[in-house]
Each structure stands twice: as structure tokens, then as C-alpha cells.
Amino acid sequence: MSAKHTPEKVETGFSSGDASTGESWKLTLPCTAQEARILEEDIGLLAELDPLPVLMTSEPDPARPEQWQLDAYFENKPDDVTIALITALIPSAAGVTPKIEKVEQADWVTLSQAGLEPVRAGRFFVHTSTNADNIPVNAKPFLIEAGLAFGTGQHETTTGCLMMLDRLKREGNLYRDLIDVGTGTGLLAFAAMHLWPRAFATASDIDPISIDVTRENAEINDIPLGTREGRLALVVAEGMQHRTIQRRAPYDLIIANILAGPLIEMAPSIAAVLEEGGTLILAGLLDSQAHRVATAYRRQGLRLAGRIDRGEWPTLMLRKRRRFG
Structure with a gap:
């Protein structure tokens, strides 16, 4: 895993921030590697939100493999109910106050995919559309977008x-x-x-x-x-x-x-x-x-x-x- 703040998973939700306010919001919480893996399988009651937030889990410091981070991006500032749904997904963060901040308007799904490096595993090369022009010779490519x-x-x-x-x-x-x-x-x-x-x-x-x-x-x-x-x-x-x-x-x-x-x-x-x-x-x-x-x-x-x-x-x-x- 990269030492950079590289997204490991994206749950698609919105594409370009709130068109009326021109702003997006980010909620950040610490999590464990196991919690990050579970989030990739099941986002719980968050699946009922419309629009869905974009969730990205990452390993900020490879020297501390159990200390991961969850970043959740929203079109609008998340309300108390939404914050409670997010924190309920991270038992290890009980008692931790989420960091909530306004961020520049952006297409978070596109940005997250740009941050996903292609993977070479044996003969296989797994990539998103942002890396479609960099397929190695003699590799079997698969185009799999984050989603x-x-x-x-x-x-x-x-x-x-x-x-x-x-x-x-x-x-x-x-x-x-x-x-x-x-x-x-x-x-x-x-x-x-x-x-x-x-x-x-x-x-x-x-x-x-x-x-x-x-x-x-x-x-x-x-x-x-x-x-x-x-x-x-x-x-x-x-x-x-x-x-x-x-x-x-x-x-x-x-x-x-x-x-x-x-x-x-x-x-x-x-x-x-x-x-x-x-x-x-x-x-x-x-x-x-x-x-x-x-x-x-x-x-x-x-x-x-x-x-x-x-x-x-x-x-x-x-x-x-x-x-x-």
C-alpha cells in the first residue's frame, strides 16, 4: 500500500458538489484496517441516503498498518443524523469527534479514480479509465472503475x-x-x-x-x-x-x-x-x-x-x- 493518502475504495454518491452552493463537505474519522475492509462490503444505513456520500478509506502511514482513515464527502454539510450514521460504522472511533470541514467544489468520484493506481498482479493489469493508455505489453488488462x-x-x-x-x-x-x-x-x-x-x-x-x-x-x-x-x-x-x-x-x-x-x-x-x-x-x-x-x-x-x-x-x-x- 502506498505511503500517500491513496483511496482504497469509493462508494459512488454525487459527481460535482452542490450546484447551488458551489461547495462540498468532508467528514474524517480514524478507523482500523478491518473496519475499512468491512466498509468495502457494507455501508449499512448510509445506502438509504440520497444522494450517497462518497466514502474513501486509506492508510495514511504504512508504518502503522492498523491505523486507517475514513473520509466521507457530501454535497451539503452533513446533519446530525448523517454524522451519527457515519460514526456508527466505526466502533473503534467511539468518543472521537469527527473532523468536518468545507472543501472546494470537486468531482470526488473522478478525483478518487485518478488517485487509484493501476494494479499489476501476475499477468493481470487492473486499471480505471484514467490509466487506459498505459497498459503494459503482454499483460491481460481489465477495466474496473471504482464504484x-x-x-x-x-x-x-x-x-x-x-x-x-x-x-x-x-x-x-x-x-x-x-x-x-x-x-x-x-x-x-x-x-x-x-x-x-x-x-x-x-x-x-x-x-x-x-x-x-x-x-x-x-x-x-x-x-x-x-x-x-x-x-x-x-x-x-x-x-x-x-x-x-x-x-x-x-x-x-x-x-x-x-x-x-x-x-x-x-x-x-x-x-x-x-x-x-x-x-x-x-x-x-x-x-x-x-x-x-x-x-x-x-x-x-x-x-x-x-x-x-x-x-x-x-x-x-x-x-x-x-x-x-
């Missing part, structure tokens, strides 16, 4: 998953039935389909907005949608019990970049749809949570077979043991 869904490639968990997928391909692994659980923007599903273009692919998410974003990103990146070989099926689903997910099982590759708690809770259902000898990629967990997550899957007959660490965010690769006799 309402998590998974632009900027976060270490997404980057780690891309690197793990690249490693699996280089090692000669072949997959024919894959699923990206909690797909967010669709990026990891797109990357897996590029590596194994003849696979039956599925992308699921509990959030319908994420599936809408994935559908849009698929069109932008020329990813064919559908249920046939070489196409991506999209499913709005909570967990693995959805009829379509069950019907397309078993999977020989499952990618789940979520959070430690849900990963542990879903261990039995994820393991149940992974075929024997199949590969599972897990991310969205902190280094301090890796043992508990790996243990939950070990109890389901999986073994830890690989790991990539990006700062305090590990990506785990597990294999389901084959049964004999």
Missing part, C-alpha cells in the same frame, strides 16, 4: 487472489467448473475465465447491486454471460444454498474473497460443493485470523496447500482431500 461494489483490484485481498490464480495457471492446473463467491465487481471471475476459457463459470453475490455492477463490467471487458461453457452465469445468492449454485456443483475451483466470519460460517457449505481434489482460494481475512479460517476448513477435509501474503492480508489456497476405498 458501488468491492473488488477493484486495489485492495490487497483482491490482488492476492489474482496472484494466486496466476500461480495456479503457471503450475499447470486445469479447471472446468469454477465459482467466484461474493464476486463484487466480477474481477476475479473474469480473471479465472481468462485463464481457463472453456470452464463453466459462476459468479454470486448477496448484493444485487454487485451483480448489476458485474454485468456492466462484463460488457466493458468483453466477458460473455450465460450458462454454457466459456460463459459466466450471474446469481444473487446468500451463501451456497441457491438452486443454481447447487445445480452447477460440484466445482473444481472456488474463489471466496469475503470476510473471516462468513468464511468460517460457510466452511461446511463451501466444502460440500467443492469436488474431491478441488482448489479453494480464500481471502478477505487478516493475518491474525488465518489460523482460525484454515482450521474451519481443515475440519471439512481440506488441507492448506499455499499462501500469498500482501501486508497483513493473506490469501489461502486449500485442496480438498480425496477419499479412498
Whole structure:
């Protein structure tokens, strides 16, 4: 992560400040790395605000990886109710008075995307439209704009998953039935389909907005949608019990970049749809949570077979043991 005040995530809300007042407002609170990660998944009751604020989480000082910062941008000065909604999202900041200041009118979504550096992970190059002219030779590019869904490639968990997928391909692994659980923007599903273009692919998410974003990103990146070989099926689903997910099982590759708690809770259902000898990629967990997550899957007959660490965010690769006799 950069030592600069680089945005890790943007929740789209408005585009150019309040046209009538010519001003915008910023609210700043300290947060933890885990709280920043959770915000990328769920903005709670803020989703009901109209217009949505723009949220950006960042790591101001790499020497202090647990001390992050939340900046929320508004068209107008936030009222007491809005301030309370923001502070409720950051339990570690209880008792801290938010810093609220007037800022120059600006297109915060555009500015935030300009601050998002492109990501090179193995053969993949993930970028926004501001970097579309700087694609390296021999790289597979994906255009993923910052927006309402998590998974632009900027976060270490997404980057780690891309690197793990690249490693699996280089090692000669072949997959024919894959699923990206909690797909967010669709990026990891797109990357897996590029590596194994003849696979039956599925992308699921509990959030319908994420599936809408994935559908849009698929069109932008020329990813064919559908249920046939070489196409991506999209499913709005909570967990693995959805009829379509069950019907397309078993999977020989499952990618789940979520959070430690849900990963542990879903261990039995994820393991149940992974075929024997199949590969599972897990991310969205902190280094301090890796043992508990790996243990939950070990109890389901999986073994830890690989790991990539990006700062305090590990990506785990597990294999389901084959049964004999």
C-alpha cells in the first residue's frame, strides 16, 4: 500500500458538489484496517441516503498498518443524523469527534479514480479509465472503475487472489467448473475465465447491486454471460444454498474473497460443493485470523496447500482431500 493518502475504495454518491452552493463537505474519522475492509462490503444505513456520500478509506502511514482513515464527502454539510450514521460504522472511533470541514467544489468520484493506481498482479493489469493508455505489453488488462461494489483490484485481498490464480495457471492446473463467491465487481471471475476459457463459470453475490455492477463490467471487458461453457452465469445468492449454485456443483475451483466470519460460517457449505481434489482460494481475512479460517476448513477435509501474503492480508489456497476405498 502506498505511503500517500491513496483511496482504497469509493462508494459512488454525487459527481460535482452542490450546484447551488458551489461547495462540498468532508467528514474524517480514524478507523482500523478491518473496519475499512468491512466498509468495502457494507455501508449499512448510509445506502438509504440520497444522494450517497462518497466514502474513501486509506492508510495514511504504512508504518502503522492498523491505523486507517475514513473520509466521507457530501454535497451539503452533513446533519446530525448523517454524522451519527457515519460514526456508527466505526466502533473503534467511539468518543472521537469527527473532523468536518468545507472543501472546494470537486468531482470526488473522478478525483478518487485518478488517485487509484493501476494494479499489476501476475499477468493481470487492473486499471480505471484514467490509466487506459498505459497498459503494459503482454499483460491481460481489465477495466474496473471504482464504484458501488468491492473488488477493484486495489485492495490487497483482491490482488492476492489474482496472484494466486496466476500461480495456479503457471503450475499447470486445469479447471472446468469454477465459482467466484461474493464476486463484487466480477474481477476475479473474469480473471479465472481468462485463464481457463472453456470452464463453466459462476459468479454470486448477496448484493444485487454487485451483480448489476458485474454485468456492466462484463460488457466493458468483453466477458460473455450465460450458462454454457466459456460463459459466466450471474446469481444473487446468500451463501451456497441457491438452486443454481447447487445445480452447477460440484466445482473444481472456488474463489471466496469475503470476510473471516462468513468464511468460517460457510466452511461446511463451501466444502460440500467443492469436488474431491478441488482448489479453494480464500481471502478477505487478516493475518491474525488465518489460523482460525484454515482450521474451519481443515475440519471439512481440506488441507492448506499455499499462501500469498500482501501486508497483513493473506490469501489461502486449500485442496480438498480425496477419499479412498
